[in-house]
Amino acid sequence: SESKPAHFLQNIIREDLAEGRVSQVATRFPPEPNGYLHIGHAKSICLNFGLAEEFGGTCNLRFDDTNPAKEEEEYVASIKRDVEWLGFEWADGVKYTSDYFDQLHDWALHLIREGKAYVDHLTPEQAREYRGTLTEPGRNSPYRDRSVEENLALFEQMKNGEMEEGECSLRAKIDMAAPNINLRDPVIYRIKKMAHHQTGDKWCIYPSYDFAHGQSDAIEGITHSICTLEFEDHKPLYDWFIENLPVPARPRQYEFARLNLNYTVVSKRKLKQLVDEGHVDGWDDPRMPTLSGQRRRGVTPAAIRNFCEMIGVTRSDSVVDVGMLEYCIRDDLDKNAPRAMCVLEPLKVTLTNYPEGQVETLSAPGHPVRDDLPTRELPFSRTLYIEKEDFREEANKKYKRLVLGKKVRLRNAYVIQAEEVIKDDSGEIVEVRCSVDLDTLGVDPADGVKPKGVIHWVSADRSVDCEVRLYDRLFEDPAPASGGKNFLEHVNPDNLKVLSGCKAEIGLAGAAPEQGYQFERQGYFCRDNKYGSADRPVFNRTIGLRDSWAK
Numbered sequence: 001s002e003s004k005p006a007h008f009l010q011n012i013i014r015e016d017l018a019e020g021r022v023s024q025v026a027t028r029f030p031p032e033p034n035g036y037l038h039i040g041h042a043k044s045i046c047l048n049f050g051l052a053e054e055f056g057g058t059c060n061l062r063f064d065d066t067n068p069a070k071e072e073e074e075y076v077a078s079i080k081r082d083v084e085w086l087g088f089e090w091a092d093g094v095k096y097t098s099d100y101f102d103q104l105h106d107w108a109l110h111l112i113r114e115g116k117a118y119v120d121h122l123t124p125e126q127a128r129e130y131r132g133t134l135t136e137p138g139r140n141s142p143y144r145d146r147s148v149e150e151n152l153a154l155f156e157q158m159k160n161g162e163m164e165e166g167e168c169s170l171r172a173k174i175d176m177a178a179p180n181i182n183l184r185d186p187v188i189y190r191i192k193k194m195a196h197h198q199t200g201d202k203w204c205i206y207p208s209y210d211f212a213h214g215q216s217d218a219i220e221g222i223t224h225s226i227c228t229l230e231f232e233d234h235k236p237l238y239d240w241f242i243e244n245l246p247v248p249a250r251p252r253q254y255e256f257a258r259l260n261l262n263y264t265v266v267s268k269r270k271l272k273q274l275v276d277e278g279h280v281d282g283w284d285d286p287r288m289p290t291l292s293g294q295r296r297r298g299v300t301p302a303a304i305r306n307f308c309e310m311i312g313v314t315r316s317d318s319v320v321d322v323g324m325l326e327y328c329i330r331d332d333l334d335k336n337a338p339r340a341m342c343v344l345e346p347l348k349v350t351l352t353n354y355p356e357g358q359v360e361t362l363s364a365p366g367h368p369v370r371d372d373l374p375t376r377e378l379p380f381s382r383t384l385y386i387e388k389e390d391f392r393e394e395a396n397k398k399y400k401r402l403v404l405g406k407k408v409r410l411r412n413a414y415v416i417q418a419e420e421v422i423k424d425d426s427g428e429i430v431e432v433r434c435s436v437d438l439d440t441l442g443v444d445p446a447d448g449v450k451p452k453g454v455i456h457w458v459s460a461d462r463s464v465d466c467e468v469r470l471y472d473r474l475f476e477d478p479a480p481a482s483g484g485k486n487f488l489e490h491v492n493p494d495n496l497k498v499l500s501g502c503k504a505e506i507g508l509a510g511a512a513p514e515q516g517y518q519f520e521r522q523g524y525f526c527r528d529n530k531y532g533s534a535d536r537p538v539f540n541r542t543i544g545l546r547d548s549w550a551k
């Protein structure tokens with residue numbers, strides 16, 4: 001943020017502090033626990049926690065849990081994990097909107113007593129009809145002028161479970177002719193005969209989002225309540241409740257543009273559909289744009305935070321190129337990921353002039369510039385594996401790998417020359433017999449002819465059998481959910497390729513899950529945190545070395 005000009009929220013906060021309107025900044029991140037967090041939420045997390053950090057304030061994690069029908073404890077747990085993983089700390093204990101149900105209920109009674117709320121018996125269909133449209137004012141409900149006593153009695157009956165779901169609701173009495181439809185007597189409590197993940201069976205009436213949100217902000221002393229632009233039209237209602245209730249503080253709402261990414265869907269509802277219909281293997285599938293999926297894939301918290309910094313904060317909606325996220329992922333891994341070698345599709349190489357049974361240990365740098373990363377030990381032996389695609393019987397000059405009769409350098413090791421090819425009955429090459437020049441460690445061959453290519457390899461005697469999963473974009477359409485398209489029809493059919501007979505350098509036996517590595521010449525990978533065993537790990541490709549989608 002040192003190099004970037006301040007965004008509008010930083011400016012607002014700076015002025016609020018300078019002019020004494022606010023003495024200590026307090027923000028909150030308020031997810032509804034109805035799904036896992038995705039990359040869009042990361043923008044809101046980085047913004048809210050980031051502003052608190054920057055201005056020496058606090059940021060709460062508050063579960064906006066007013067709809068028990070869609071919420072679950074599993075989601076609560078995953079959201080906490082993901083916020084912590086991103087590297088943020090919430091202020092004194094997790095908050096729940098449901099912690100305030102008693103207070104919110106009292107405030108509903110307050111509005112009733114002030115003649116500012118009433119129990120309405122319109123059916124949901126009737127209520128829709130009475131609400132009017134953008135161009136036509138609404139009409140007053142015939143129940144709007146009930147007495148305070150009657151409203152108190154009916155609301156009590158609602159609370160005691162004596163009414164059916166949908167039979168009636170509590171509405172704020174504002175203005176059915178207001179140009180802003182949100183002010184046309186919004187529902188503030190509805191009946192839901194359903195247990196809640198935090199409050200159990202205590203309640204069968206639940207507050208609406210609009211009634212709960214600003215009041216929860218006030219209870220927590222939130223100074224800047226930051227939400228996405230679709231809540232701009234709710235702001236007059238947010239302010240109406242704050243003005244008409246004896247709340248302990250006066251929070252203010254500010255809106256910013258949500259993150260949209262091409263080739264991606266960022267909607268919990270749609271992501272849940274991908275999970276429920278089996279298009280992916282759970283919310284944390286490495287193809288998912290969820291934080292847990294990205295984490296499992298090997299994306300680092302720093303990459304996501306850098307990305308959020310790079311896209312900035314504005315008030316105009318736009319679509320960000322997913323290539324920008326990929327750039328941040330690659331950039332962070334390039335700087336920090338230890339290097340390793342892994343052969344994805346092995347071809348056996350026998351070094352005919354290297355003693356049988358001998359194993360020597362070569363060494364290789366952990367990283368080309370980071371000398372704080374430990375040096376690797378590479379066992380070298382008579383039988384090795386190289387990539388199938390790194391050998392050809394014949395090739396033109398552009399092919400800088402191993403060719404029959406020619407030389408190539410083995411990365412971090414010696415120069416070899418291919419002498420003979422062994423094929424199976426079907427004509428497939430199963431082995432290349434080579435000679436090794438043991439005078440070439442770190443130096444050119446004695447004849448002074450430097451081999452053109454360098455290829456990666458592993459020792460057949462001392463390597464790790466593994467599975468490698470190559471992921472591609474989940475969607476093949478840049479805007480899979482736009483313009484009424486069914487996003488499920490645009491899932492990329494080639495979004496996963498599983499390679500099962502891979503051979504990794506021995507050091508990768510001890511790879512920690514989620515720790516990123518650059519498999520030299522292949523891309524960035526991490527050990528899967530869910531599948532695989534101690535002696536046969538699974539590695540996920542986080543991202544290739546270069547953007548293969550750029551045309």
Ligand code: ATP
Pocket residue numbers: 029030031032033039040041043044064226227228257258259260266267268269
């Ligand atoms: P979804 O549409 O995925 O259900 P939501 O907004 O309903 O998203 P919440 O759990 O209410 O999900 O979101 C918590 C916070 O994250 C809110 O303040 C919301 O504005 C913000 N948020 C959600 N999606 C995005 C996004 N794509 N970009 C920026 N902020 C987002």
Ligand code: MG
Pocket residue numbers: 032
């Ligand atoms: Mg929401």
Ligand code: MG
Pocket residue numbers: 268
């Ligand atoms: Mg939602």
